[in-house]
Amino acid sequence: MATANFTRNELEQILKACALLEIDDCTPPYLQDFIVRMLRTTNPPLSHKVSRLSAEEMHKLCGFIKESQSPV
Amino acid sequence: MKPSPHQRSLRILVVDDNEDAAMTLAALLGLWGHQVRAVTSGTEGIETARSMRPELVLLDFEMPCMHGGTVAEVLRQMPALEQTAIVAVSATPADDYRLDRYRDLFDDFLRKPYNLRRLEEVVTCVVSGHRPIGVPHSR
Numbered sequence: 636m637a638t639a640n641f642t643r644n645e646l647e648q649i650l651k652a653c654a655l656l657e658i659d660d661c662t663p664p665y666l667q668d669f670i671v672r673m674l675r676t677t678n679p680p681l682s683h684k685v686s687r688l689s690a691e692e693m694h695k696l697c698g699f700i701k702e703s704q705s706p707v
Numbered sequence: 708m709k710p711s712p713h714q715r716s717l718r719i720l721v722v723d724d725n726e727d728a729a730m731t732l733a734a735l736l737g738l739w740g741h742q743v744r745a746v747t748s749g750t751e752g753i754e755t756a757r758s759m760r761p762e763l764v765l766l767d768f769e770m771p772c773m774h775g776g777t778v779a780e781v782l783r784q785m786p787a788l789e790q791t792a793i794v795a796v797s798a799t800p801a802d803d804y805r806l807d808r809y810r811d812l813f814d815d816f817l818r819k820p821y822n823l824r825r826l827e828e829v830v831t832c833v834v835s836g837h838r839p840i841g842v843p844h845s846r
Contacts, residue, residue, distance in 0.1 A: 655727060655728050655731040655819060655820045656731065656735075656820055656821055656823060657823065659823070659824065665735070665738050669734055669735055672738065673730070673731070
């Protein structure tokens with residue numbers, strides 16, 4: 636699972652960066668660049684880490700974000 | 708760099724007192740290749756619009772000090788912004804009765820959190836030279 640590469644704190648920061656976006660079924664191609672840009676000033680190492688994700692890892696991360704945004 | 712979903716770069720002004728919301732839109736629209744200015748108050752929004760002459764304004768409806776509807780009224784009186792599309796942004800639904808008085812000032816409505824497809828639709832509409840379809844009336 637792609638999210639296993641991230642610590643809980645890192646995942647929380649990624650979720651915070653995406654908090655105002657509603658992610659739907661398909662992973663938009665620009666989502667990775669968006670997260671990288673949002674984290675660039677607040678957490679440069681994490682921003683770099685996200686920038687190196689493969690398309691498949693990004694797709695899984697996107698699924699995680701979507702799941703986290705779903706109402707329980 | 709991923710391809711931009713839009714053919715042409717727009718001048719876009721984002722006005723939102725919530726800095727995170729303004730940053731989110733600015734980052735996203737910047738990635739799509741648009742020239743974006745983000746400000747966090749209505750008065751700043753009016754001043755920036757005067758000098759920037761944006762083609763699209765994404766305007767938070769509920770802001771302290773100067774309400775988004777009041778900002779839209781001022782922007783609509785500027786001859787230089789005659790062709791500018793003004794889109795209301797809010798966490799409340801489009802049919803919220805509080806929008807009623809200002810509905811005709813806005814070309815469209817975007818709800819927070821931003822649905823990426825809707826945002827793309829709105830921007831694509833302005834890029835293609837059309838004004839968005841308008842804000843639906845409350846029931």
